[in-house]
Amino acid sequence: MDKWQHTINKTISFAGIGLHSGNTVRMSVKPADVDTGISFFRTDLGRKVMIPATLYRVSDTRLATTLAKDDVSISTTEHLLAALSGMGIDNAVIELDNDEVPIMDGSAAPFVQLLKKVGRKRQKAARVMLKITRKIEIHNGDSMIIIEPYDGFKVSGEINFSHPLVKKQKLSLEVDAETFSREIASARTFGFLHEVEYLRQNGKALGGSLDNAIVIDQSEILNSEGLRFSNEFVRHKLLDLIGDLALLGCPVLGHVTAIKSGHGQHLQLMQAIADHPECWQFIKWTENGANSAFEKVVMSTRAAGNKILPFFVPPQVLPVPNSTPLPA
Ligand SMILES: [Zn+2]
Numbered sequence: 001m002d003k004w005q006h007t008i009n010k011t012i013s014f015a016g017i018g019l020h021s022g023n024t025v026r027m028s029v030k031p032a033d034v035d036t037g038i039s040f041f042r043t044d045l046g047r048k049v050m051i052p053a054t055l056y057r058v059s060d061t062r063l064a065t066t067l068a069k070d071d072v073s074i075s076t077t078e079h080l081l082a083a084l085s086g087m088g089i090d091n092a093v094i095e096l097d098n099d100e101v102p103i104m105d106g107s108a109a110p111f112v113q114l115l116k117k118v119g120r121k122r123q124k125a126a127r128v129m130l131k132i133t134r135k136i137e138i139h140n141g142d143s144m145i146i147i148e149p150y151d152g153f154k155v156s157g158e159i160n161f162s163h164p165l166v167k168k169q170k171l172s173l174e175v176d177a178e179t180f181s182r183e184i185a186s187a188r189t190f191g192f193l194h195e196v197e198y199l200r201q202n203g204k205a206l207g208g209s210l211d212n213a214i215v216i217d218q219s220e221i222l223n224s225e226g227l228r229f230s231n232e233f234v235r236h237k238l239l240d241l242i243g244d245l246a247l248l249g250c251p252v253l254g255h256v257t258a259i260k261s262g263h264g265q266h267l268q269l270m271q272a273i274a275d276h277p278e279c280w281q282f283i284k285w286t287e288n289g290a291n292s293a294f295e296k297v298v299m300s301t302r303a304a305g306n307k308i309l310p311f312f313v314p315p316q317v318l319p320v321p322n323s324t325p326l327p328a
Helices: 078-086 109-118 177-184 193-201 232-248 263-275 302-308
Strands: 004-008 012-017 024-031 038-042 049-052 058-060 066-069 072-074 092-096 120-126 128-132 136-140 143-148 153-160 168-174 190-192 214-216 252-259 280-285 294-298
Touching: 004 024, 012 109, 024 078, 038 072, 049 066, 049 072, 078 109, 078 177, 078 232, 109 177, 136 263, 143 263, 153 232, 168 177, 168 232, 177 232, 190 193, 190 232, 193 214, 232 252, 232 263, 252 263
Parallel strands: 038 092, 128 252, 153 252, 190 214
Antiparallel strands: 004 120, 012 024, 024 092, 038 049, 058 066, 066 072, 128 280, 136 143, 143 252, 153 168, 280 294
């Protein structure tokens, strides 16, 4: 994994609609200074409101990952965050003139394409990484999420739907810019037709269409172009997982296994990581010496983490995220 922090060489811009709100949105992703992480700004409110991309700002995980500060929110953050994390961007400022990241084609590919076009810029500061040293495991009914020690960043996912076109799919992947861009980035979000109809009646998925989601009815895939991968569904689940884990605020050295999980479980895992400093350490590359060995710079306490990673500290008391599932 890269030892230096990176931002992007120049600003990139997107325009599109929000999957759930149906709102038109313009978005820019801009270069940012070292140690500032990823932060979102709403520019349409008469005042500039900043919401850092951190797990402590998650306000809703039911259909997408929504971040909020006071009464201001930004939803469907996960595909863009996956693109930034997958392509190794540590610091960036994201400006939006509405309340939802544009869904584009339902995947992270349009973001990755422009990120690649402008390229990464190496910055003069070493990365801080969160190295998992002990296993953390969370079970909820038949869903499960685990993070365990691993020398790199690896994700494994499994889904199991009763639908004949989806069924059981499994995939395990060592994540770097190349594998992310090749294997994960273009996997689209998906939904079942009866769910989409229910969501529409409840004022959600208003921007959804066959241009930005795979839609499946009882027996077939409604998109005329078909699937991009035979197991596109589990690939998209891994995309969501990578995007949500970016809310830890720094790269992770560990292996995450997610079985039948969603945004709510991803958040639970991050909260468990934050609550169990005995299960990880912050580490940083040495900046001098030719042997480029890892050096532990900070012991694993949240207070110590704050000195080098400001977003890892909870900002006072925030409301409990709303993770109650919508009725099926
Ligand atoms: Zn998604």
